[in-house]
Amino acid sequence: DSITLKYGAQYIGKRQDAEMKKFRANRLGQFIHWGLYSIPGGEWNGTTYLGAAEWLANFAKIPNATWDSLQYQFNPNKFNAVQWAKMAKASGFKYVTITTKHHEGFCLWPSEFTEFDIENTPYKKDLLKEFVDAYTEAGIDVYFYYSILDWHHKDWRYDIKNQADSLAFSKYFEFAKNQLLELQQKYPEVKGFWFDGTWDASWKKNGKYSYDIQKALKEVNPNVIVNSRLRADDFGSRHFDSNGNLMGDYQSGYERYLPAKNDTLITKIDWEACMTIPVNQWGYHKDWSLSHVKSANEILELIVKTVSLGGNFLLNYGPKGDGTFRNEELEISNSIGNWMSKYADKVIYYGDYANLKPQDWGYYVKNTNSGKFYGVVFNLPLSKLLKIELPNGKKLKVVNFETEKLEYHHHDKMGYFISLPENTPNEPFIFEILME
Numbered sequence: 001d002s003i004t005l006k007y008g009a010q011y012i013g014k015r016q017d018a019e020m021k022k023f024r025a026n027r028l029g030q031f032i033h034w035g036l037y038s039i040p041g042g043e044w045n046g047t048t049y050l051g052a053a054e055w056l057a058n059f060a061k062i063p064n065a066t067w068d069s070l071q072y073q074f075n076p077n078k079f080n081a082v083q084w085a086k087m088a089k090a091s092g093f094k095y096v097t098i099t100t101k102h103h104e105g106f107c108l109w110p111s112e113f114t115e116f117d118i119e120n121t122p123y124k125k126d127l128l129k130e131f132v133d134a135y136t137e138a139g140i141d142v143y144f145y146y147s148i149l150d151w152h153h154k155d156w157r158y159d160i161k162n163q164a165d166s167l168a169f170s171k172y173f174e175f176a177k178n179q180l181l182e183l184q185q186k187y188p189e190v191k192g193f194w195f196d197g198t199w200d201a202s203w204k205k206n207g208k209y210s211y212d213i214q215k216a217l218k219e220v221n222p223n224v225i226v227n228s229r230l231r232a233d234d235f236g237s238r239h240f241d242s243n244g245n246l247m248g249d250y251q252s253g254y255e256r257y258l259p260a261k262n263d264t265l266i267t268k269i270d271w272e273a274c275m276t277i278p279v280n281q282w283g284y285h286k287d288w289s290l291s292h293v294k295s296a297n298e299i300l301e302l303i304v305k306t307v308s309l310g311g312n313f314l315l316n317y318g319p320k321g322d323g324t325f326r327n328e329e330l331e332i333s334n335s336i337g338n339w340m341s342k343y344a345d346k347v348i349y350y351g352d353y354a355n356l357k358p359q360d361w362g363y364y365v366k367n368t369n370s371g372k373f374y375g376v377v378f379n380l381p382l383s384k385l386l387k388i389e390l391p392n393g394k395k396l397k398v399v400n401f402e403t404e405k406l407e408y409h410h411h412d413k414m415g416y417f418i419s420l421p422e423n424t425p426n427e428p429f430i431f432e433i434l435m436e
């Protein structure tokens with residue numbers, strides 16, 4: 001039985017319009033965290049903080065007036081949007097999500113509704129427009145990250161405890177809605193919005209606000225794509241409403257972790273994971289030696305695992321205050337781009353859940369464009385035998401590894417054992433499976 005909700009899911013089931021199909025086929029996106037926090041890079045008054053650089057103002061307890069004055073230092077004169085887009089394209093990214101406003105409240109676009117924006121920095125120019133134009137020109141879809149939580153705005157509230165809070169928060173809601181409509185109007189290329197900072201009681205008590213924002217954005221562009229993190233329902237239930245139905249257009253809860261390899265429930269909905277390269281740094285942090293930094297192969301495995309479960313993957317970059325990327329990010333991009341240029345058309349773009357029993361050597365992907373099935377190997381067994389188990393009624397016909405067909409031995413009930421060649425690539429590699 002379901003309860004009646006005013007602010008629950010606006011529809012049920014996966015969207016099948018062209019825009020949503022494109023988002024799904026894209027699979028691999030670049031996340032960009034860029035703001036005033038990119039200037040201090042995790043360091044304040046000679047102390048380097050281990051925490052996430054974009055949260056520095058909060059945990060180092062820096063007064064608003066001090067933090068906000070970073071605005072007068074924001075001058076990314078090495079920013080080259082065309083170069084950024086070129087790098088993103090070479091890395092294999094099909095879409096990008098950029099922080100138009102993070103929790104600090106600073107806006108990367110000239111906004112009519114605040115002075116705390118790019119217009120009032122030494123840079124002055126409309127940086128977001130340069131960005132949108134360059135990425136669009138490169139054929140990369142642009143999405144906007146927008147934080148509901150706002151440490152700068154006087155009407156932001158963490159909770160609503162009285163009439164005055166309620167009034168202030170209603171003003172904040174109007175401000176946010178105005179900014180979002182402004183973004184949509186100024187940058188009509190934008191394909192969707194990625195909301196964050198929606199965990200506080202004030203937002204959960206106002207499911208109507210989250211519903212109204214989604215509705216307002218869809219009135220302007222019926223095919224706009226909105227993440228589930230925006231939403232709360234009548235009872236403060238987030239992402240999924242009190243009847244268990246997904247709100248927003250896709251589930252965006254997987255932050256810095258992924259579903260389990262055998263999670264079949266997640267394959268029934270659209271979803272997207274977002275991931276940092278270090279353990280937990282989104283904005284630029286000067287010292288990446290403070291935590292584990294993922295290698296290109298680790299990141300590739302996370303990407304393939306996500307696709308194998310029917311999800312999208314956003315890989316985060318935190319450019320510096322001057323508009324350049326750190327070398328580690330450029331190197332990772334290079335490695336990922338090399339791999340993608342060989343394999344992405346087969347197992348990333350249009351990749352989806354294959355509905356085959358998971359194995360230890362890696363992941364299965366079904367390509368919804370070609371209809372082909374693939375295995376992607378990350379853990380090479382010392383035996384050089386890969387096990388494949390097919391559902392009842394299915395038989396293995398051929399296994400194609402690059403140009404050669406692989407030998408396989410059928411072992412009743414135990415599945416098929418595929419013999420790999422003596423020399424396998426020195427990187428994660430794929431093979432195609434033909435069944436009958």
Ligand code: H79
Pocket residue numbers: 052054055196199255274282
């Ligand atoms: O933008 C990146 C992060 O800055 C942001 N989301 C990604 C994409 C993010 N930051 N924190 N979180 C997401 C989760 C926040 C958790 C906490 Fe808290 C905030 C833990 C402590 C402060 C909220 C408030 C939960 C407990 C207290």
